[in-house]
Amino acid sequence: MLPEHAPDVLAIYQHGIDGGNATFEDAAPDWPVFSAGKLPDHRFVALDGAEMLGWVALAPTSGRAVFQGVVENSVYVHPKACGRGVGRALLEAVIDSSERAGIWSILAGIFPENAASLRLHERLGFRHVGVRERMGRHDFGGRSVWRDVVYLERRSTVAGVG
Secondary structure: OOHHHHHHHHHHHHHHHHHOOOOOOOOOOOHHHHHHOOOOOOEEEEEEOOEEEEEEEEEEOOOOHHHOOEEEEEEEEOHHHOOOOHHHHHHHHHHHHHHHOOOOEEEEEEOOOOHHHHHHHHHOOOEEEEEEEEEEEEEEOOEEEEEEEEEEEEEOOOOOOO
16 A cells, blocks of 8 residues: 555445444545554555555554554445455455564454455454444534444454464
């Protein structure tokens, strides 16, 4: 994921926001804010020619040194590309890059209504670690509702073992 991908990355993010089951955010940030929150070596895009199909990125969960091997993922697929294996390819790529970098735990927080994302993560070795009930209020579609968040974790079998 490079700066020239910014418009498409942010547009796909906004599609996820507009769908209501991807994030608590109400609008995609500008590129400098977005980019600053992601690890530079662990962000990828899926392209079909010049058309962006999706993106994935890792973000640190803490600035403390003891947690440098623990990250959180974000994976977004353009609505037109859903069901084509794009999310799986992106998530596999970032899992590979994370393990080569010594990252031992990838976390994901997913709304329970986002069944496709839950299935994708489960298929790639993420396990449920809990549900944070009424994690936050979500203003969407003209109403404000409490939302639960399912937490999943993928522990590497390569990095951080022993």
